[in-house]
Amino acid sequence: MKGLRAGLVTGAADDDPSGIATYSQVGAQFGFTLGWTMILTYPLMVTVQGLSAGIGAVTGRGVAENLRRHYPLWLARTAVSMLFAANFINIGANLAAMGAALYLLIDGPQVLYAALFAIICVCLEVFVPYRRYALFLKWLTLSLFAYVAVVLAVEVPWPEALRGIFLPQFSLDARHAMALLAILGTTISPYLFFWQAAQEIEELSRRQQSRLKAEPAAAAPELARIRLDTLVGMGFSNLVALFIILATAATLHQNGVTHIETSAEAAEALRPIAGEFAFVVFSAGIIGTGMLAVPVLAGSAAYAVAELFQWPQGLNKPLKRAKAFYGTIAAATLGSVAVFLAGLDPFLMLYWSAVINGMLAAPLIAAITMMAVNPRIMGKLTAPWWMAAGGGLTAIVMAASTIAMLAL
Template sequence: MSETEPRPLMSVLGPGLVTGAADDDPSGIGTYSQIGAQFGYGMAWTMLFGFPLLASIQAICAQIGATTGRGIAHNLRRHYPPALLRTMVGLLLIANVINLGADLGAMGAALGLLVPGPVLAFTVAFGVLSILAEVFISYNRYASILKWTTLSLFSYVAVVFVAGVDWWQALRGVAIPSFAFDKEHTMALVAVFGTTISPYLFFWQAGQEVEEQRRRHTKPLHVSPRSAGPELKRIRTDTLVGMGFSHLTALFIIIATAATLNAHGVTDITSAAQAADALRPIAGNLAFAFFAIGIIGTGLLAVPVLAGAAAYAVAETFRWPEGLDRKPREAKAFYGVIALATLGGVALNFTGLDPMRALYWAAVVNGLLAPPLMVVTMLIARNPRAMGHLTISRKLAFGGWLSTAVMWGIALLFLFG
C-alpha cells in the first residue's frame, strides 16, 4: 500500500485507542459513577469540555515519542535536570501502584458479584494473569489483544439503552455547564479531571509510539522527516478517536448512573463494583451484568497500561533495556518493574486500606504531578534539540498550553479552594 492510499481505520488505530480506553479504568468508572449518582446529569458537561484538553496533550506525547524515538522519561533525562526526572518518576510510580491496587480490587469485587467466591483470590488471579500476559505474550499479539479489549467499553453503551434516560435533561447537562463553587462541586471537578488527564497516559502513549516504530522497523521522524506527514496524520486520527471513545464512554457511565441511581435517590457510590451492584434492583440484572463485565474488561486493559507506563518511566530513567517487543531475558529489569508494580497493587488489597482513601491519594498525586509534567512535556515538544525541525505546530501548542493551564487551575483549586 502506498503512503498516499488511505489505510483501513483499524490499522490506523493503536496507541491512541488503547490509551483512551485505558483512561476508563475501574477507578475511573467509580469516579464517573459517583458523579452521575451525586449530581445526576448536572456535571455531564465536563466530558465535552475535557475532550479537546486530553486529546491535545496526548497527541503531543505521541508526537514526542514518534519524532524522537524515545519516551517521556528518556527525553526528560536528556534535556532537563536529574532531580526533576527522579521526582516525576517517583510520584508516577507511587500513583500507579495505588491505582493498580484500586483497579485490581475493583475487578475482584466485580467478579465476586457475578460469580460468588473469594474476592481477594480473584484479585490475586487478575494480577498474576496481567503479569503473565504482559511478560510472555509477543508484542504484536499483545498489542492486538489490547486493541480488541477496548470493545468491552461498549457494555456501558448497552447500560444506557436499558436504563430509563431522560434524554432532554441528559443533552442539557452535556451542553449547558452547571457548577456551584461549593465543596461538593469543587471535589467533583478535581476528581473528574484528576481521573481523566492522568500522567501514566502520557508515558504510555509516547512509549507505545516508540514500540510501533520498532515493530514496523521504521526510524524516528526526526531522522526520516519525509514520512512525517502521513505519520502525524495517523497519530492525530488515532488520538482523536481514542480520546473521543474514552470521553463518550465516561459520558455514558454518568448518564446511566444519573438515570438509575440518582433518579432513585442513591447518591453516594464509593466504588465501581458498588455502582454495578446498586444498578441491579433499579435497572435489572441485564444492566447490572453489563456494568460488572465492563469493569473486568476495562481492568484487563488498564492494569497492563498502568504497570507498563511505570516500567517505561523507570527503565528510561536508569537507562535499562526496555520495551514490550523485547524478550524477558533481554529486558529483565523492565519486566521486573511491571511485575513488582502489579504485585504491589495486589498487596495493597491485603492491608485493609480503604479503597476510596487509596483512590483519593492517587488522585492527589496525579493532580499534583500532572501540571508540572505537562509543562515539561510542552517544553520538550517545542524544543528543537529534542524534536529537530518537527516541533509541534502553533495550533497544537495552543491546545497543549490550554490543557496545562486548566490542570494548574484545578490543582490550585484543590490545594487552596
Template sequence: MTDAPEPSEEAGEEAPPRRSPLAVLGPGLVTGAADDDPSGIGTYSQVGAQFGYGMAWTLLFSLPLMTAIQEICGRIGAVSGRGIAHNLRDHYPRPLLRGVVMLLLIANVINLGADLGAMGSALTLILPGPDMPFIIGFGLLSIALEVFVSYARYASILKWTTLSLLSYFAVAAVAHVSWDDAARGVLIPHLAFDKASVMALVAVLGTTISPYLFFWQAGQEVEEQRRRHTKPLCVAPRTAGAELRRIRIDTLVGMVFSNLTAIFIVIATAATLHRAGITEIDSAVQAASALRPLAGDFAFVLFALGIVSTGLLAIPVLAGSAAYAVAETFDWSEGLDRRLREAKAFYAVIALATAAGIALNLLAIDPMHALYWAAVVNGLLAPPLMVVTMLIARNPRVMGAFVISPALALGGWLSTAVMAAVALLFLLA
C-alpha cells in the same frame, strides 16, 4: 511551525504504505480506553449519582484538553524515538526526572491496587466467593501477558479489549434515560462553586488527564516504530506527514471513545441511581450492585463485567507506563517487543508494580482513601509534568523540524493551565 515534513536526504527512503482504517488505530485508542479504568468508572458513577445529568458537561469540556496533551505525547515518542522519561533524562536536570518518576510510581501502584481490588470485587458479584483469589489471578494474568506474549499479538489484544467499553453504552440503552435532560447536562455547562461541585470537577479532570497515560502513549509510539522497523521521524522526515496524521486520528478516536463512554456511565447512573435518591457511591462495584434492582439483571451484569474488562486493559497500561519511566530513567533496555532475557529489569518493574498493587489489597486500607491519595499525587504531578512535556515538544534539540505547531501548542498550554488550576482547587477545597 507546521506539521509538513521536510524532504528527506536519505536515498531510497519511501513513504509508508497505506494502512487500513483499523490499522491506523493503536496507541491512542488503547490509551483512551485505559483512561476508563475501574477507578475512573467509580468516579463517573459518583458524579452521575450525586449530580444527575448536571455535571456531564465536564467530560465534554475535558475532551479537547486531553486530546491535545495526548497527541503531543504521541508526537514526542514518534519524532524523537524516545519516551518522555528518556527525553527528560537527556535534556533536563536529573532531580526533576527522579522526582517525577517516583511520584508516578506511587500513584500507579495505588491505582493498580484499587483497580485490581475493584475487578476482584466485581467478579464476586457474578461468581460468589472471596475476592482475593480473583485479585491475585488478575494480577498474575496481566504480568504473564505483558512478559510472555509477543508485542504484536499483545497490542492486538489490547486493541480488541477496548470493545469492552461498549457495555456501558448498552447499560444506558436499557436505563430509562430522559434524553432531553441528558443532552442539556452534556451541552450546557453549569457549575455551582460549592465544595461538592468543585471536588467533582477536580475528580473528573484528574481522572481523564492522568500522567501515566503520557508515558504510555509516548512509549507505545516508540514500540510501534520498532515493530514496523521504521525510524524516528526526526531521522526519516519523508514519512512524517502520514505518521503525524495517523497519530492525530488515532488519538482523537481514542479520546472521543473514552469520554463518550464516561458520559454514558454518568447518564446511566443519573437515570437510575440519582433518580432513585442514591447519591453516594463509594466504588464502581457499589454502582453495579445499586443498578441491579433499578435497571435489571442485564444492566447489572454488563456493568460488572465492564469493570473486569476495563481493568484487564488498564492494569497493563499502569504497570507498563511505570516500567517505561523507570527503564528510561536508568537507560535500561526496555519495551514490550523485547524478549524477557533482553529486558529483564523492564519486565521486573512490571511484575513488581503489579505485585505491589496486589499486596495493597492485603492491607486494611480503605480503597476510597487509596484512590483519594492517588488522585492527590496525580493532580500534583500532572501540571509540572505537562509543563516539561510542552517544553520538550517545543524544543528543536528533541523534535528537530517537527516542533509542535502554534495551534497544538496553544491547546497543550491551555490544558496545562486548566490542570494547574484544578490542582490548586484540589489543595484549597
C-alpha cells in the same frame, strides 16, 4: 480499527475501574448536570496525548528519557517516583475493584480473584509477543461498550440528559468543585502520557522504521495517523465516560442513590433499580476495563523507570533481554496486591492516587509542551502553535485544579 493503535488503547485505558467509580459518583450525585465536562476535557486530553505521542514518534525516546536528557536529573527522578507511587496505588485499587466485581457475579473470595487477575495481567505482558499483545489490548477496548449497553437498557430522559451535556450547569460550592477536580484528575492522568509515547516507539520498532526526526520529509503521513488515532481514542474514552454518567444518573440519581465510592458499589446499586441485565453488564465491564488498564498502568511505570535508569526496555523484547523492565511490571502489579491485602479503604487509595497525579500533571504537561516545541529536541517536526497553546492551557487548568484540591 486497523489504523487505530496507541491512541485507542490509551483512551480506553483511561476508563479504568477507578475512572468508572468517579464517573458513577458524578452521575449518582449530580444527575445529568455535569455531562458537559466530557466536552470540556476532550480537547485538553487530545492536545496532551498528541504532544506525548509526537515526542515518542519524532525522537524515538519516551517522556522520561527526554526529561532525563534535556532537564535537570532531579526533575526526571521526581516525576518517575511520583508516577510509580500513583500507579502502584491505582493498580491495587483497580485489582480490588475487579475482584469485587467478579464476587458480585459468581460469589467467592475477592482477594483471591484480585490476585489471579494480577497474575494473568503480568503473564500476558511478559510472555505474549508484542504483536499479539497489542492486538489483544485493542480488541479488549470493546469491553467498554458494556456501558453503552447499560444506557440502552434503561430509560433515560433524553431532553434532560442533552441539556446536561450541551448547556453547562455549575454551582460555586465545594461539592461541585471536588467533582470537577475528580473528573480532571481521572481523565488527564500522567501515566497515559508515558504509555502513549512509549507505544509509538514500539510501533516504530515493530515496523523497523526510524524515528521521524531522522526522516522529516516522510513524517507527514505518520503524524497524520497519530493525530487521527489520538482524536478517535480520546473521543472514545470521553464518550464511554459520558455513558457511565448517563447510566448512573438515569438510575441511581433518579432513585435517590447519591453516594457511590467504588465501581463495584455502583454495579451492586444498579441491580434493584435497573435490573439484572444492567447489573451483569456493568460488572463485566469493570473486569474488562481492569484487564485493559492494569497492564497500561504497570507498563507505563516500567517504561518510565527503564528510561530513567537506561535499562533495555519494550514489550517487543524477549524477557531475557529486558529483565529489569519486565521485573518492574511484575513488581508494580503483584506488589500492589499488598495494598488491598492490608485492608486499606479503596476510596482513600483512589484519593491519594488522584492527589499524586494532580501534583505531577501540571509540571509534567508544561515540560512536555516545552519539549514538543524545542527544535533541539524535535528537529524540524516541532508541534504547531495551537498544540503548544493547548498544552499551556491544560497545564494551567491542572495547576489550578491541584491548588483547589489541596485548598478544599
